[in-house]
Amino acid sequence: MSASMDLSKxxxxxxxxxxxxxxxxxxGNKAVLVDRLKEALDREAVQGEEEEEEGGGREVEAAEDELLWGDEGEEEEEEELPPKISQNESELEADSQMDTSYEEEAKPVPVIKTEPELEAEKQKTQKVEEPTQAPVSDSSPKDVKPEIKQESVTKEENKDQMDVKVVSTEIKTEKEPEVIEVKDEPEEKIVVDTKDENRDRRDREERRGEKRRRSPSPPRRRSPPRKPDDEPDYDDTGVILSWYDSDLNLVIDKESFASAAPMFDHGFGYIWAGARATYGFQKGKVFFEVRLIENCDVSHLGDEPTPHVVRVGWSAGDTSMQLGEEPLSYGYGGTGKASTDCKFKDYGKSFCVGDVVGALLDLDSDAVTMIFTINGETQGVAFSINRSELQDKALFPHILSKNTKFRCNFGNEDSWFPPPDGYTFVSHIAADQRVSGPKRPEKREDCEIIMMCGLPGCGKTTWANEYYAKHLDKKYNILGTNNLIDKMKMMGLPRKRNYAGRWDVLIDKCTKCLVKLLEVASRRRRNYILDQVIVALFLFYLAKI
Incomplete structure (x- = not known):
């Protein structure tokens, strides 16, 4: 390339x-590159002229030596030629020169060439810049032979030069610093590094995304829709079995609200289930009837002494569902015993499925008396208490059953056995002479739940029972295995004293019963106290409801 070319193009x-x-x-930018190349071409032109003068003298001497010595001169000249460099070595040398040129831009290393290389460069410059230049001498026949010889040497040197892949053709001096190159270097490096960094980051993100696509995440589980509340409509002006003031394990008929059956599968066969009527009484002579319809199949219980029992009686509205096991709770059981405050006594005949039990209450006399009948036959006075003991509290019809289905007659149908004179069905009493029982919350948001947290044996059950006793008006339902075991009493005695089987097996049955009750409770509008250690287990089951 000649220096006269328009490098800007x-x-x-x-x-x-x-x-x-x-x-x-x-x-550098284009302007810097043009200036740099122009300077290089100018230097090449100056060096070419100097080498041409030196080369001319050497050519004449070489021609004379060749004429004088002949072949010996040729052999000596061939011996003086530099040895060829292999292609791999030349590439390594070129790469090292390129690395050096990038690392030491401020101080470029000059490339020193041997004499044959300079002659080859001179020949290359002459061919590019002066293609029409004539030979040195045409008249002398002595000049022809050296000319041809020199061309062959030059071709051979050019071939060597192509093998070596020489990068630089100039001799740089210390007087030529590359000051302009340093100005653009920081900017260029920053751009290159940023691009590499962005590319590496994109590659990592793509690999990470590919890995995530190959390992699918588990599908998100949707929470099941909440089941509707199990709260049927009923006529709250009539005397019926209370849907709210009853045990969760007692299944009340949603049509008549007069018949019911306790749950009896698995551990439920040991648990009592009871309910009160929707209205209580403070005066008058009232009665109601209960017919024992069917015994539930509890063959899985084994040696249970009394698997099918029903208690009929009266109780105050703030007592538990365990009829006859608390003060102001009076009952007559199928074993023929009457009980109150867990005190049992022999009273009348035993009764079973098919029998009709009548409960009569006299609130007009000085002493409140309670009489029971079996199929119309009076069993005598079971309880006679001072009116002051009632503390002006109303008494409600109350039925407690274990594994027996029953039906009540509060006066909605004719009496199965006529009562003694002066007694009236409870539903026939005027509404203003009744005392309404507790009402269920109108909305789910009005309900309360208290969850006990703490280590076993730290007093959670004691606290729950005390809190329940202080807030009787809220009718808290305590949910826990201890509460279920309390409902397994036999003749008022704790189940643990009257159980011959393995206690841990019974606790396991209670736990399963509690899970079922939690399912029922989640759909009933009530107030609850959850008194159980393994809370996570029940929350898991609740999530599946």
């Missing part, structure tokens, strides 16, 4: 290629 890529072929720095 070259593209940046072409400028960098020319500079790279000369071993010069290729960084």
């Amino acid at each position: 070259l593209k940046v890529v072409e400028l960098r290629a020319e500079l790279s072929s000369r071993g010069l720095d290729t960084k």
